[in-house]
Amino acid sequence: MCRVLAYLGQPVPADYLLFGSDSSLTKQVFQxxxxxxxxxxxxxxxxxxxxxxxxxxxxxxxxxxxxxxxxNLRAVCSKIHCSSLLAHIRGVPLDGSASIxxxxxxxxxxxxxxxxxxxNGDLYDFQAMRYSLIPYIKDDILxxxxxxxxxEWVYALLMSRFEDPAAPHTAAEVAAAAREMLxxxxxxxxxxxxxxxxxxxxxxxxxxxxxxxxxxFDYGCYPLPGEDGALQGSVDxxxxxxxxxxxxxxxxxxxxxxxxxxxxxxxIVASEPLTRDTSTxxxxxxYHLLALEKQGNSIKSKLVALE
Numbered sequence: 001m002c003r004v005l006a007y008l009g010q011p012v013p014a015d016y017l018l019f020g021s022d023s024s025l026t027k028q029v030f031q032x033x034x035x036x037x038x039x040x041x042x043x044x045x046x047x048x049x050x051x052x053x054x055x056x057x058x059x060x061x062x063x064x065x066x067x068x069x070x071x072n073l074r075a076v077c078s079k080i081h082c083s084s085l086l087a088h089i090r091g092v093p094l095d096g097s098a099s100i101x102x103x104x105x106x107x108x109x110x111x112x113x114x115x116x117x118x119x120n121g122d123l124y125d126f127q128a129m130r131y132s133l134i135p136y137i138k139d140d141i142l143x144x145x146x147x148x149x150x151x152e153w154v155y156a157l158l159m160s161r162f163e164d165p166a167a168p169h170t171a172a173e174v175a176a177a178a179r180e181m182l183x184x185x186x187x188x189x190x191x192x193x194x195x196x197x198x199x200x201x202x203x204x205x206x207x208x209x210x211x212x213x214x215x216x217f218d219y220g221c222y223p224l225p226g227e228d229g230a231l232q233g234s235v236d237x238x239x240x241x242x243x244x245x246x247x248x249x250x251x252x253x254x255x256x257x258x259x260x261x262x263x264x265x266x267x268i269v270a271s272e273p274l275t276r277d278t279s280t281x282x283x284x285x286x287y288h289l290l291a292l293e294k295q296g297n298s299i300k301s302k303l304v305a306l307e
Contacts, residue, residue, distance in 0.1 A: 001238060002089060006210045008083070008267050009266025012266070014085060016250075017082075021275055023275065025067075026043075026067045035271070046109055056207060064105070088106035090104070110155075118151075123185070124196040133188060137153075137157055170209065175304065198218065199238050201271070215287060215306055241270055244266065244299065245264055246266060264298065288305055289303070
């Protein structure tokens with residue numbers, strides 16, 4: 001399974017999020033605290049910088065190199081002060097079955113579209129489902145799929161829920177699209193008699209909002225680990241956490257978010273806490289959607305139960 005991080009708020013150096021903290025995303029490549037798997041199949045990020053040229057267009061970086069050894073990534077992150085960021089390290093089975101290529105790296109953001117998405121999980125028996133999803137994907141979006149992952153098809157399915165995929169979207173609009181997409185996947189799984197658990201933790205971002213989903217289809221219905229192609233994410237419910245405040249940095253020798261809930265104008269959503277002290281982090285409940293939106297100098301949040 002993969003590890004994901006999303007940030008929204010006051011501009012912060014990207015290297016604070018990706019390299020600096022005690023359990024930063026790059027460290028989770030080889031030492032995740034809430035997952036007994038390595039994440040060796042590449043790294044990707046999109047980051048919006050309000051001070052850059054065309055600030056509505058994000059920086060994009062994808063590489064199959066391990067990010068902890070990627071000097072180019074470290075140099076880029078030292079220069080970016082992002083107000084919104086979505087980053088992902090890819091984990092795949094260590095059996096040679098997965099394709100390791102830039103086309104398969106998250107986050108996905110198709111040309112001209114304003115919303116990016118990363119996925120932590122696995123759609124069981126996706127090969128059987130793939131072509132049944134075509135009727136639900138707009139033709140001009142379907143032609144943009146380049147890779148082989150279930151995740152990119154999920155992104156195409158999500159973007160096809162918008163009347164205008166290129167327009168700016170509110171958190172409520174993204175949340176509605178995500179819920180409709182989940183229902184379509186449920187129907188397609190049922191049409192193929194798929195009852196094995198499939199994890200679908202999603203992180204969807206644009207310059208003004210984050211929508212995070214913690215979800216599993218048919219949780220509790222699975223073979224034993226290692227049998228019938230089941231991955232760990234089908235057996236263990238994948239984690240999802242967030243912290244909010246006003247200043248994420250190294251304070252008094254310790255990485256943490258300070259400022260508290262009332263003054264919150266910054267938020268981090270991640271597969272697992274980035275800091276040694278987890279007391280300021282909150283776990284997103286199972287089967288819930290977290291919608292976050294920047295409104296003026298504050299960030300409004302809404303937690304919605306999913307069926």
